[in-house]
Amino acid sequence: MIEVSKQGDAVIIGFTETQLQMYVIPQLKAAVVQILDQKPGHVIFDLAHVEHLDSSAMGAIFHFQRKIREYNGKLGLVHVSGKIMQVFKITKSDAHLDVFETLEEALKA
Numbered sequence: 156m157i158e159v160s161k162q163g164d165a166v167i168i169g170f171t172e173t174q175l176q177m178y179v180i181p182q183l184k185a186a187v188v189q190i191l192d193q194k195p196g197h198v199i200f201d202l203a204h205v206e207h208l209d210s211s212a213m214g215a216i217f218h219f220q221r222k223i224r225e226y227n228g229k230l231g232l233v234h235v236s237g238k239i240m241q242v243f244k245i246t247k248s249d250a251h252l253d254v255f256e257t258l259e260e261a262l263k264a
Contacts, residue, residue: 157186165197165262166190170205175212184215191219194226199261203234213248220252229253231261 156179158169168187172179191198200216216232223230231253235243243249255261 156182159190162258162262163197164195165199166195167199167201167258169201169203173204173206175205175208175215177209177211180211180215184218187215187219188222191222195228197229197231197262198223199231199233199258201233201258202236202239205239206236208239208242213242213246216252217248229264231255231264233258233261 156171158171160167160169168190170183172183175183198219200219220230233255234257235254240249240254243252243254253261253264255264
């Protein structure tokens, strides 16, 4: 479901599911919330394996973003496919998310 690694003060959460849909979101939220409870300053969601996400996944991303901002942390997304970026643009979510091409760019931000 997720793979977690650290680089400096950043926690990188890689989603291993190709389809982020309502069926996996409860388990995904539970796993990510455990990490966020430690209040990492910089969280990066790596979406390299994600081919599709639905509205419940979008809601989860914004839920995580809100939770991270509550303790003054930062959230970035990397390796967002063109298809998913199109969803972000259509829903105007791209204006509210920090999306980076590479992990290196996200770590510098």
